[in-house]
Amino acid sequence: MPPDDPDELLHAAYTAIGKAVADFSTVLVGYVSDLDACDREYAENMLMPLLRVTRAKANRLLDRASDLSARPLVLKALVEGRVDEGKALMILDLLRNLTLVHAAIAEEALLAHASVNNYTATRRYAIRYIHRLDPTAADRRHEEKRKARLVEKVPLEDGMALLRLLMTAHDAALAFDHVDRIARSLPKDDRTLDQKRSDVAKDLLLGRDTPTPAGRTTVYLTMPITAALGLTNDPGMLGGYGPLPPRIAREIAADGVWKRILTDPVTGMAEEISDVYRPSAKQRELINARYPTCTAIGCNQPAQRCDLDHCRPFDGTNTTIKNLRPKCRHHHRMKTHSNWKCRNLSDGTHEWTTPRGKTYATEPVPIAEPAPF
Structure with a gap:
């Protein structure tokens, strides 16, 4: 070099x-x-x-x-x-x-x-x-x-302040989803989505009327059935956050809607999901289970808020698990409109090449421990 x-x-x-x-x-x-x-x-x-x-x-x-x-x-x-x-x-x-x-x-x-x-x-x-x-x-x-949870006001410059709420990851995920769904349901105007979320959160905290969001507040939690039944101590994986202690994950799962996901016993990767929705929704759920965040290098945008991108350009036949990957809107545009390139490898790895020719890879995330044999 x-x-x-x-x-x-x-x-x-x-x-x-x-x-x-x-x-x-x-x-x-x-x-x-x-x-x-x-x-x-x-x-x-x-x-x-x-x-x-x-x-x-x-x-x-x-x-x-x-x-x-x-x-x-x-x-x-x-x-x-x-x-x-x-x-x-x-x-x-x-x-x-x-x-x-x-x-x-x-x-x-x-x-x-x-x-x-x-x-x-x-x-x-x-x-x-x-x-x-x-x-x-x-x-x-x-x-x-958890004992350190708090609400804190941090003064900023130019007449602004930051309001921080420290709470459990599960509560934060539910609260964010609630605010996000209200913000997305508002009529289109000159505000960005972040500005709408801020305004919605302010109205909720001040007790003002807000629209009722459609659907139920949702978080995604993945854990082995053995852990859900208390037979093992594998952590649960909270979508957009990461691992949760087994006891906490079991408490959340007890009140949730369960879906069966089959995993590869060698790698622990998601391979199949119970047939609940039409195929396109089923594909998205499986891809989100394998790739819980945007597949750009270092991006942690939760997959459920990403686009499903065709790594190889759409040709009418390649809307498949092997060709689709979650990408946030920013990295979807980067892949489409810049000199960054990406490709899918046979082992599920998503490889990126920078404009200077360096390559980096993001890998699918196991949702279960590989079988010990």
Whole structure:
């Protein structure tokens, strides 16, 4: 690869950010450890004037440095550019509720995955891995985070503010679907869909009248029947979110409408779905089960809000499972109107080629664990 290759230069500059974070954290740990024991408790007060940061920022820097120093493998991966800061901190957070033995096992597996995948894919994989390794840890984490639910107002510039609601993933999915369906039912005007969603949510919170959305509020949850019956502790997969603790998934499934999906025992991939709707709807459900998000690199738009794109141009006969893939409207346009190219491989992988000729692949997501034989 020539030294002035723009992709390599950009990648090197990005990985240097992680190395700088790791180097700073190492120096900071040494700086604090040299203080007298009675002064370490107030270390943030030394950082505030020295680095010209707030107390909250100083405490975040101290916490990050302490967490990284406690996990040498994560710190080493950050220095070497195998993970960035976001993935490193996410892995540290997910390891907190594990035993020392389980944390050591998970740390290596998560770093290996993170080195070749983006943040969201790594987090999804990590949660599933930890669910299998220690199902009780997933419940502990969920209960810990559920207790922190809140409503928060964040002031922004130019007379605006952000209203944040922290709630369970299932409740958030139901709430979003409710708002989204109302917004989509409104007459066409000069507002974008996001603006309509914001206006609908505001009206609902303020107790104003809103249109009644057609149909029922829907979320998609996929889990093995053995887990639904409590025989195994496989996590459920909430559409547009990722893994849920088995207990939570069972509670949601108990009130839902069930459909049977057959999976390949070797790969765990969805192969067939119960015959409930006409074939076109059935195709969409199966494709969404295999590919729960847009199949563009790093895009996490839920499949149910994507277009079903013909990877090979429509010829009257190729509206098939093998040729259709979910793509959000942005990436559907990118594929159609730019120099990006994509193709489907025989193993279900969706391969993208950038305008500079580099290739990347997105893979179908197993919805069940492969059979152990």
